[in-house]
Amino acid sequence: MVSGILPITLEDATKATRAFLFSGKEYICLMQLHDDIKEDKLRKVLKEFIGEIYQRPPLRASVKRVLRKRTIYDIDIMEIEDRLALFKVTCESGTYIRKLCSDIGDVLGCGAHMRELRRTRAGPFTESEGITTLYDLLDATTTHKEKGDEDKLRKAIFPVEKAFDHMPKIYVKDSTVDSICHGASLAAPGIVKLTSGIEKGQTVALFTLKEEVIAIAEALESSEGMVEKDSGLMAKTDRVIMLAGTYPKMWGKDNS
């Protein structure tokens, strides 16, 4: 009963999964109420669920069933008809909408359950931009195999950099790239430009000047600190995505 956006990472891009795994989600949900409820009351109760909520994952869940805190950013009621309610909900990752519906039912006093769910957004991925169905993909691969035309296949696949659209970025010099590929931390002299508003401890993406992603890192300084300082470590490399050797090695004895 669940459909919608499912970002799939291929081959080496699987390393980038964590970039969007924990980002916010947006769903359109059809909820079935188990009794006639006045529209005003339903609207009032739905509004109460915006903000921080406590949630125990449902009986059949893929995570441990302990009480968790999750944030509902917004609930937008689209249509209410008889015992059916259609609404759009934006929430933190790890929120169970099925559970949300049954909790709403408990608060209303009549009970409710989720009838239908569609994810319309997962982090940087939306329905309006480059969404591919399995049929599109089959068509693209067959065209490529039979006619050698790679255009459709190219359009169906995004470069891995798309997963970092919503992330703060630090752009580094060519000479720094390979050391990061080998797992080194980013030092101040390697920085060329960066997104404003980075805070200490935030997850950032390290990019080359050609807009290629190198690695996911943890910021050790704020944006202002990184601009001001001339030495010291600025970001700790967490997960390397680019292959070592893509850029030339510029450190060590041979190159000094």
Next chain:
Amino acid sequence: MDQVSWKINKDIIIKEESETNPDYGTPPYERPLSQHIRFGLINLDKPRNPSSQEVTSWVKKLLGIKHAGHGGTLEVLNTGKIPWCPVYYL
């Protein structure tokens, strides 16, 4: 792990001017097809019945690749085989 939302900050502060050597690396949209797939991802519209894992393994077969992963499982409980049974709170 911080919970990032999708609000995009595009303000860039330039610290130092630097040039990039065109001999190394490739801009993301100019990679040859094999590289494009290797460092690629698909914004897939998952159909209603198969599980996220099944869909991912189909994509792997279609593209003839070894590894693929999906972000954020869209679960498939009540896959049509189980008739819905409302629980009434009396």
